[in-house]
Amino acid sequence: MLSFGRFVTCTIAALSCLSLVYCEKYKFCMVDGKGGYMKSGRYCPNLDIAESKVECVVALDRLDCLRRLSKGTADFSVFTAEDLVTAQNSKIEVLVTNELRYNAKDNYEYEVVAVVNNNAGIKSKHDLKGKRFCHPGYGYETDWTRILANYFEASVVTPSCDTDLTITENRIKATAEFFEASCKAGPWVNNPSLNIQLKQKYAHLCELCGNPSKCSINDEYWGRRGSLLCLTDGAGDISWARLDDVKTHFGLQSGLVPDQYSLLCPDDSLMPLTAAEPCIWVVKPWPVVASRRSVAQEIQEIVSSLSPNVTGWRQSVLKLLETSYTVVKKVDSVEPIESYLHRATGFLSANSFSGCHPPRTINICTTSIIENAKCAWMRESAAVYGLEPDLECIKADNTTHCMVALNQKAADIVMVPSDLVHRAEKEYNLTTLFYETVNVDEKYITVAVTKPESNIKTFADLRGKKACFPVYDGVAWNTVKKVLFDKQLIKNCPLEKEITNFFGPSCTPGLPDNLSGSMKKTCQEDTFNGEFGALQCLSSGAGDVAFVSRNSIKKFVSSENENSANSKLKIEDFKILCESKTKPCHLSWAPLGQGMIRNNSTDLWKKDTLDVFLRLDNLFGKSYQSLTTPFTMFGKYDGKSDLLFHDATIRLRSVATSKDFDTMVYPYKDFLNVDTMCINSNASRISFNGYVLLFIAAVSVRFCFN
Incomplete structure (x- = not known):
């Protein structure tokens, strides 16, 4: 109607x-x-x-x-x-x-029950302490969220709130102290090294597993049926399982007598497995x-x-x-x-269990209203899937203000583009917690770009030429400084001053006035700012060379042709300077972005925060396991790209490489110590010259006395 x-x-x-x-x-x-x-x-x-x-x-x-x-x-x-x-x-x-x-006929997608062995002497929840617990484990969250997986323990185990432990470890510790032994196979946390540490520390939570030393998703007692096998094989006293699996397990397993097992009910009563209306702890709606x-x-x-x-x-x-x-x-x-x-x-009830008081919260700093809105939806998604600590989103005007907020402890984490990483470390005492890893072509791959007709063949040819940089103290700037130093084209400290003397009239947006020399003369801040600005500087004839990310060239050409009817730019209008036929042409590479925190953050806080973001990635990143995703971490939000995270991000990792076998040379992080190298080099030179003078003086004195 x-x-x-x-x-x-x-x-x-x-x-x-x-x-x-x-x-x-x-x-x-x-x-x-x-x-x-x-x-x-x-x-x-x-x-x-x-x-x-x-x-x-x-x-x-x-x-x-x-x-x-x-x-x-x-x-x-x-x-x-x-x-x-x-x-x-x-x-x-x-x-x-x-x-x-x-x-x-089924009113719910599934119903979850607690099955006990009648010989274990369990008559109520009060009898559970010191018993042996069979849990389905972790690693299939699309079917079994952490909230439902942990509901039984949250209902019967007194929570641990040790301020010296992460929230995850507090939960693990509480379960370990409550049950005599358990099998909780699969990944407890998403950080593999931390997962191993926790399983070694609380080894009796893997004691009932078929392979306690591994305690992995390959264990015979892992998964929906695994917890029931753990019970009926005699390893455990109580199993947390889906009712449909209980019916299947006891209906098909020959030699099993349902009378030996009962359902433990939330109201502290027992019920036969064959009860017409079994007692349910929690259900998953369709x-x-x-x-x-x-x-x-x-x-x-x-x-x-x-x-x-x-x-x-x-x-x-x-x-x-x-x-x-x-x-x-x-x-x-x-x-x-x-x-x-x-x-x-x-x-x-499962979605409203309160944690420790005061609650721990990770304050994420965002740089715009729409980015803050995306962050808020990520926070809500994290909550319903049981991620802890809680997330909170705090808006600042830009990334610099966010870095100030972290430095002053008004925020806890901010996503920093590669061009600002050096400044974040140097001025705001921040350090990287995780990286946005991308496919090779999406990395910030620094190259020197000239025009095809240019007679620039080597870096030495760049002396006195007009250079176009995206921004001062960014990836391209620091890379070129290191390359020129390594080639001994600039030698004296401070290198910042040396690089301004090396190039002719150039453009480096944000270059401090005390360094500018002739380098700012061709700058049009609004036009020549950023990657596209540096390429515009080159293509307009204002510059002879642009130092940019390789993947920005194609995007720039496409953007220029889209936005200007008169533009006829082609990829062939740009040439990457390459001195060697045997070595790579790129000068450095960097991740697109990094999650940065205060350098003095505690190890406990780092573990909690890293685990949350790795689990967010697992649930809402490119490798989500559900049929459709509830929330897109790495993709557009309301039609806008690169909010909070870059759309091109494949996954978050605590190392910068996309895969363990990613061995691309010249990582940018190795280029940030060039000023120290210069100082040490000068110190060695001064020291050497001092020894020479002393030696000459000693010889002269000896000669005079003789």
Whole structure:
């Protein structure tokens, strides 16, 4: 049934065109997944026909769809239960219209229970201390979030709040002190070296595993069925498991007697495994179709009409809605998120467990309103997937102000582009916690660029030439300073002054007045600032050489040709200076960005923070494991690129290389000690000259006395 407003609109349109048509289609917010789940290209075009009641709006991720519903630019979409919690926390109103189920009879995607061995003497939660615990482990978070994985322990174990330990280690310690032994296989944290350290320190949490020394996802007791095998093999006393797996396990395993095992209930009672209504600790609701309030009834009618035998545009809508869920179940009456989730046993409780007091918070510094907005959605996503410590987003005007905020302890971490890293270390006492690693072509690869007709063949030929730098004290500036020093084209300290004397009238935006000499004479700050500015400086004839990142050349040419009808620039209009046929032509390379923190941060704080960002990457980065991603860390936000992180980022790592076998030469970090090298070199020269003078004096004295 059409709402009154839509009825009036359609009636007017019908009178004007003398045909009754659906004048306005409902906008389905579509999120493409990976591989076979990239469906928009296959099915969205089928909705363009006139009789279709639905059209596609393609979004970047599921939370992007939530924002579109909130703004009214989309009408409905598919969301997980975690997405609904995020919507509730963000005060976005949507109504649940339908569930997407594996089968019609199960009210929830899964229900989680605690199974005990009757011989262990467990009658209530109070009897659990000192028992042996079988846990499914970690490493398949798309099916089993940390919040649900840890719900049992959060319910029965007294939390540890040792201020000398990370939040993760506090949880591990509390479990280790509560149970006699356990099997909790898989990665406890995302930092491999820290994971090994923790497993060595709390080894009895791996004691029940098939291979305690490894305690990995390859263990026989890891995973959904693994925790039940751990129990029924006699290794453990209690298992935390999905009810559907319990039914399968005890139904298929010959020789097992269900009477030997019981369900431990949250109300401290026991129940037979065969109980008609088993006691559940927590459930995972099905994915749902949710819509804006104004069209919820109409959306429910359309979605409820979909079945495996539909054809035409309806079949395409069904294909777009489905993932691995094939049964569309109508919710009895469209309802708000709060009431829908309230019926899900334990789910809201699991998402509201409080941590230690005072809580630990990582304050992320952002540099614009839109970047702060993206950060806020990342914070909400982190919360519903159980990441700790909590995140908070603090806005400053620019990266420099963020570095000041870190230095003054008003913020904890900021993403710093490579051009500002040296300044961050030198002026604000910051250090790198992790790097944005990218494919080789996306790195900042410093090259010297000239024009094809140039007679510049070597770096020595650059003396007196007009140079174009993107910025003072950036990657290109510090690289060229080191290269000139290594080639002994500049020798005397301070090198900053030497480099200004080496080049002729040039442009280096941000160059201090006390250094400028003739280097600022060709500068037009607004025009020649940054990578594109340096290339504009070169292409306009103001400069003879530009020092930029190799990957910026193609982007610059494309941008110039797009923005100027008269531009006819080609890649061939630029030539990379290469002195050797046997050595690489690039001068240095650097990551695109780095997460930087205070240099005096404690090891504990570094571990907590690094673990959070590596887990964020694991959940919301390029290698996300779910069918579609709830939040995109490395990609556009509301149509804008390179917010908070660079779009090209492949993953975050505590080392600068994208892979362990990435052996690209001339890393930029090795170029930042050139001033110290100059001082030491001069000191050695002075020392050597001093010895020579002393030797001559001694010989002279001896000669005189003789």
